[in-house]
Amino acid sequence: MSKYDKLVPDFSKGLLTVVLQHFTNKNVLMVGFMNEEAFELTKRDEVVWFYSRSKDRLWKKGESSEHYQFVKDMYLDCDQDALLIMVDPAGPTCHRNTESCFDVLPAYSLSDLEETIRQRATEHDEKSYTNYLLDKGTDKITKKFGEEAFEVVIGAKNHDKEEVANETADLLYHLSVLLYDQGVSVADVTKVLIERHQTKNNFKGERKDINEW
Template identity: 45%
Template sequence: MENFSLDFDKSDGLIPAIIQDAKSKQVLMLGYLNEEALEKTKSTGRVTFYSRTKGRLWTKGETSGNFLEVKEMLVDCDRDTLLIYVDPVGPVCHTGADTCFAERNRSNTFFIDKLRKTIKSRKNNPLDNSYTASLFAKGINKVAQKVGEEAVEIVIESKDDNKELFLGEAADLLFHYLVLLEAKGYELDEVMEVLMRRHKG
C-alpha cells in the first residue's frame, strides 16, 4: 500500500473512510480508521476499521467472511479523509444488503472504462499478438468494416431466441465500436455528452 501522511488530529484520532466498489464505483459504506486500523488495512490488504461502539479494531468480514479487499487508497486534499476502492466479497451491510445505503451493487458498466484504457494502450503501444493492435494497423477502413459486420450479425441474431449468441454478438459490436472511436480519436465521453444534450428527462 502507498505511504501517505494523514492528519488524525482533526477528529480525535479518527479518519472517515468512504468505501467504494473498484469496479462499479458504487459507494458501499462509510467507516472510521485510527492509525492502527490504517496500518492493519495496509498490511493485510483488507479494510479494518476502528469501531466507535466497540472501542476496538474491527476488520470488515471477520465474522461474516464478507471482506473488503483493498484495491487502492486515496487521500483528500486536506489529508483528513480516505477514499478506499475495494473488491467486496459478498454483501457489505450487516442487513445483507449490497450497500449500507440499501442500494444494489450490480452494475458492470464501469468495466467499459478499463476496456477503453486497454484499447488505447494497444493503439499507442501495439503488441505483436494483439488482435486490437492488428485492427489499428489495418487502418480505419478495416475497423469501420468490422463494426458494420458486427452490426449485421447482431441484427441477424436478434431474430432468434438464443440469449448466449445474442449477447456474444452484442459484446463483439460494443468492442469494435469502442475500437472505432479510438481509431477516430474520439472519446466515449463525447458520445455521452451528445446523449445527455438530447435527453429531455
C-alpha cells in the first residue's frame, strides 16, 4: 500500500504531464511525462520515474547522474491528467548541472534554512555552529538572537543597507535555530499567517490581522 493510492490519474487521454517542484524553495525544476507503469513505480519507490517519448522506455530520473528526485508529496490537477510532484532533489535536476531546467534565479527560502538546521542537528558534527548552539540550549540561543536583532537595529540607525541585509540574514538564521529548539516549524508559522490573512478583525490588543499590517 502507498499513501498515494488515493491518486487516480486519467491515462485515457494519453501520457500524464508531470511537473517537478522543489519542496522547500518552490522552484519549478522540470516537466516530464509518465505512463501508468512509471506512475506506479514512482508511488512504490517514492523516487520519480518517467516515460521517455524519444527513447520509448521507462527511465528513473537520475539513473545516470544519481541526482535522484525523492518524492515529498504529489498532487493531481482538477482534471486528473496532470501531476505536481514536490521533490527533494539529490543534486542538480537539469543536465546542464543547474537546479532547474528553466532559467530561474536560484532561490533560498526559510524552509531551506530550516532543512539545513535539521540536517546539522541530525549529523551531530562537533564543528557545526548550529550544533554548538543547540547543545548550549535555549538561553544561549535566545541570547544570540537578541544580539543579532540589536545588530539589525544598529544597521538601520546607520542607514546602512548592506549592513541591514547582512545582519538580517544572521538574524533569520538564529531565529531558525530558535524555532528548531522550540519544536516550531516554518509551516507552523505559515499556518498562523494564513489564518490571519483569511480572518479580519480577529485579534485583540497588539495582535493585528495581516490585512491591517
